[in-house]
Amino acid sequence: ALAAPAIAQSAPEIKWRLTSGFPKSLDTIYGGAETISKAVSDITDGKFQIQVFPSGELIPTPQALDAVQNDTVEATHTCSYYYVGKDPTFAIGTAIPFGLNARQQNAWITEGGGQQLLDEFYGQYGVVSFVAGNTGTQMGGWWRKEIKSVADLSGVKFRIAGLGGRVMAKLGAAPQQIPGSDIYPALEKGTIDAAEWVGPYDDEKLGFAQVAKYYYYPGFWEGGPAIHLFVNKAKYEALPDSYKAALKAASALANDVMMAKYDVKNVTAIRSLVGSGVQLRRYPNDVLEAAYKATFELYDELAAENANWKKVYEPWKKYREEAYQWFRVAEYTFDSFGYTMQAKG
Amino acid sequence: ALAAPAIAQSAPEIKWRLTSGFPKSLDTIYGGAETISKAVSDITDGKFQIQVFPSGELIPTPQALDAVQNDTVEATHTCSYYYVGKDPTFAIGTAIPFGLNARQQNAWITEGGGQQLLDEFYGQYGVVSFVAGNTGTQMGGWWRKEIKSVADLSGVKFRIAGLGGRVMAKLGAAPQQIPGSDIYPALEKGTIDAAEWVGPYDDEKLGFAQVAKYYYYPGFWEGGPAIHLFVNKAKYEALPDSYKAALKAASALANDVMMAKYDVKNVTAIRSLVGSGVQLRRYPNDVLEAAYKATFELYDELAAENANWKKVYEPWKKYREEAYQWFRVAEYTFDSFGYTMQAKG
Numbered sequence: 125a126l127a128a129p130a131i132a133q134s135a136p137e138i139k140w141r142l143t144s145g146f147p148k149s150l151d152t153i154y155g156g157a158e159t160i161s162k163a164v165s166d167i168t169d170g171k172f173q174i175q176v177f178p179s180g181e182l183i184p185t186p187q188a189l190d191a192v193q194n195d196t197v198e199a200t201h202t203c204s205y206y207y208v209g210k211d212p213t214f215a216i217g218t219a220i221p222f223g224l225n226a227r228q229q230n231a232w233i234t235e236g237g238g239q240q241l242l243d244e245f246y247g248q249y250g251v252v253s254f255v256a257g258n259t260g261t262q263m264g265g266w267w268r269k270e271i272k273s274v275a276d277l278s279g280v281k282f283r284i285a286g287l288g289g290r291v292m293a294k295l296g297a298a299p300q301q302i303p304g305s306d307i308y309p310a311l312e313k314g315t316i317d318a319a320e321w322v323g324p325y326d327d328e329k330l331g332f333a334q335v336a337k338y339y340y341y342p343g344f345w346e347g348g349p350a351i352h353l354f355v356n357k358a359k360y361e362a363l364p365d366s367y368k369a370a371l372k373a374a375s376a377l378a379n380d381v382m383m384a385k386y387d388v389k390n391v392t393a394i395r396s397l398v399g400s401g402v403q404l405r406r407y408p409n410d411v412l413e414a415a416y417k418a419t420f421e422l423y424d425e426l427a428a429e430n431a432n433w434k435k436v437y438e439p440w441k442k443y444r445e446e447a448y449q450w451f452r453v454a455e456y457t458f459d460s461f462g463y464t465m466q467a468k469g
Numbered sequence: 470a471l472a473a474p475a476i477a478q479s480a481p482e483i484k485w486r487l488t489s490g491f492p493k494s495l496d497t498i499y500g501g502a503e504t505i506s507k508a509v510s511d512i513t514d515g516k517f518q519i520q521v522f523p524s525g526e527l528i529p530t531p532q533a534l535d536a537v538q539n540d541t542v543e544a545t546h547t548c549s550y551y552y553v554g555k556d557p558t559f560a561i562g563t564a565i566p567f568g569l570n571a572r573q574q575n576a577w578i579t580e581g582g583g584q585q586l587l588d589e590f591y592g593q594y595g596v597v598s599f600v601a602g603n604t605g606t607q608m609g610g611w612w613r614k615e616i617k618s619v620a621d622l623s624g625v626k627f628r629i630a631g632l633g634g635r636v637m638a639k640l641g642a643a644p645q646q647i648p649g650s651d652i653y654p655a656l657e658k659g660t661i662d663a664a665e666w667v668g669p670y671d672d673e674k675l676g677f678a679q680v681a682k683y684y685y686y687p688g689f690w691e692g693g694p695a696i697h698l699f700v701n702k703a704k705y706e707a708l709p710d711s712y713k714a715a716l717k718a719a720s721a722l723a724n725d726v727m728m729a730k731y732d733v734k735n736v737t738a739i740r741s742l743v744g745s746g747v748q749l750r751r752y753p754n755d756v757l758e759a760a761y762k763a764t765f766e767l768y769d770e771l772a773a774e775n776a777n778w779k780k781v782y783e784p785w786k787k788y789r790e791e792a793y794q795w796f797r798v799a800e801y802t803f804d805s806f807g808y809t810m811q812a813k814g
């Protein structure tokens with residue numbers, strides 16, 4: 125008579141609903157939530173079920189964080205920076221312009237003090253967070269015309285959101301926020317001049333190459349965007365410890381698998397795009413340098429006006445500065461030499 | 470009466486022993502096995518226990534793979550390339566000279582077909598494998614004198630093992646294989662001229678800076694060495710599916726945590742080393758270029774004489790070539806621009 129309740133307590137049947145921040149068509153990034161769901165179910169012999177819904181099926185992405193806070197759904201798997209409208213500090217957990225690459229972002233969050241700082245901030249919205257995916261450095265967008273200098277940005281309608289958009293606005297561009305599904309017709313009609321989306325694999329599926337010939341890099345506003353699993357804090361805390369541990373490990377699995385998928389799929393997609401006539405272009409140095417200057421001015425402005433930003437940004441910036449110094453030594457030289465030898469043929 | 474046996478089958482008490490390939494003093498890389506052990510225990514409410522032993526306490530590292538194959542212990546957490554004496558193909562799972570960086574190695578194994586190729590090969594030794602850690606690009610070793618050109622390598626006694634040692638031998642050096650604990654006195658007495666170990670954090674603890682002033686980079690023979698969990702195949706297959714899933718997710722957690730720890734600890738250690746007078750030196754281009762040429766000659770020799778090598782190496786090489794093309798675009802340009810701006814001050 126004692127055994128049954130004890131077992132019921134340690135392995136209860138739990139069903140959660142998770143609203144993804146992404147449509148199913150973005151299979152790699154959407155797949156992160158599926159990886160978590162499957163791993164948690166497999167680990168618990170099906171006792172802990174997390175049902176994944178695409179963005180908009182239950183909850184549109186802009187309302188997903190509120191929905192988790194209000195316990196309408198238990199979780200969302202999404203980009204923290206979709207919520208910069210609530211507070212720009214949400215951007216730091218994902219990526220901010222000229223920030224960290226994927227390894228550095230993982231390191232800062234996991235072992236560099238970032239997790240605690242972010243969870244203190246996210247805690248104001250009633251959620252806890254797990255890093256659960258990354259796309260790597262994104263591309264810099266599809267342009268109908270070449271950009272030769274900062275002057276060419278003046279008045280151009282560039283589909284780019286968040287802090288990247290604020291930096292572009294400082295350079296004279298007119299950032300546009302339109303949903304992914306509306307980008308193609310807007311580029312085709314010339315309603316917008318340029319649009320950034322993700323990277324080769326995701327971009328190729330939307331066919332942008334047919335309406336904008338120049339494919340710029342790098343997406344300097346997203347050097348290594350982390351995707352997060354956000355969970356209602358009370359629901360998380362009510363989980364048995366074993367399910368908490370399962371959720372943490374499953375998130376790490378999603379983190380690894382998503383990055384690996386992008387690092388295989390983009391390799392194929394960039395070859396296919398270039399083979400079909402897409403013109404790769406590096407943003408000119410004067411654009412990058414002006415954007416860099418504008419970026420750190422923006423960060424200082426935010427630090428002066430927003431205590432949340434200041435609290436998370438300052439230790440983040442210290443890690444960035446010191447990490448860059450180290451990564452420039454062994455890691456960067458290894459990459460640099462290998463790529464140079466390849467370019468020589 | 471039915472419930473108890475069913476529960477016993479789905480969550481049996483299992484105790485495994487794992488021999489680490491590393492001493493406890495290498496806390497970050499040794500810690501990978503502890504991360505796996507803790508996660509698996511937490512996830513299963515303590516039912517699946519993996520006890521971790523430092524290298525040599527039960528089994529010395531060179532015998533660990535045999536010990537897992539023979540089921541003397543169930544698992545080892547180690548570098549596959551420690552077993553190149555059995556077959557050079559063991560090196561590919563960890564890192565081979567001028568190979569992949571950490572992200573690329575993860576991608577190739579996880580999503581690029583590597584896991585299947587490696588497990589077919591490892592299966593000849595009765596084990597299954599999980600990627601469970603990485604150090605990132607290692608440093609190129611501690612030298613008592615500066616190396617100005619390939620000529621300076623002639624006859625120098627360099628503590629370096631595996632395929633890196635075979636490449637160095639082609640360049641005229643005399644590779645030495647001595648255990649980590651013997652490096653310091655050998656460098657101090659001048660019995661050896663140089664020694665490679667890991668990177669700033671691990672190297673600093675052994676005090677090499679006191680006996681060899683020049684700290685070279687990059688460790689081109691280890692661009693992104695993956696650390697593996699190897700498990701006796703029959704023991705793995707006998708696990709309940711839920712424990713298999715737990716082991717997989719726990720390995721992913723160890724993979725993330727180890728990389729993040731190195732990417733935080735090395736940042737601090739390189740500053741400390743440089744602050745104490747260590748002289749950082751990049752290997753001269755003629756050394757790197759000669760090593761690059763010697764490396765790919767070696768790979769062709771191995772492909773001609775070893776069917777295992779050929780089978781794993783050729784698809785690996787294809788991924789490397791195509792991945793380099795993609796990583797050179799967004800990822801490398803993002804890093805490159807950021808590091809350049811930092812260097813400008």
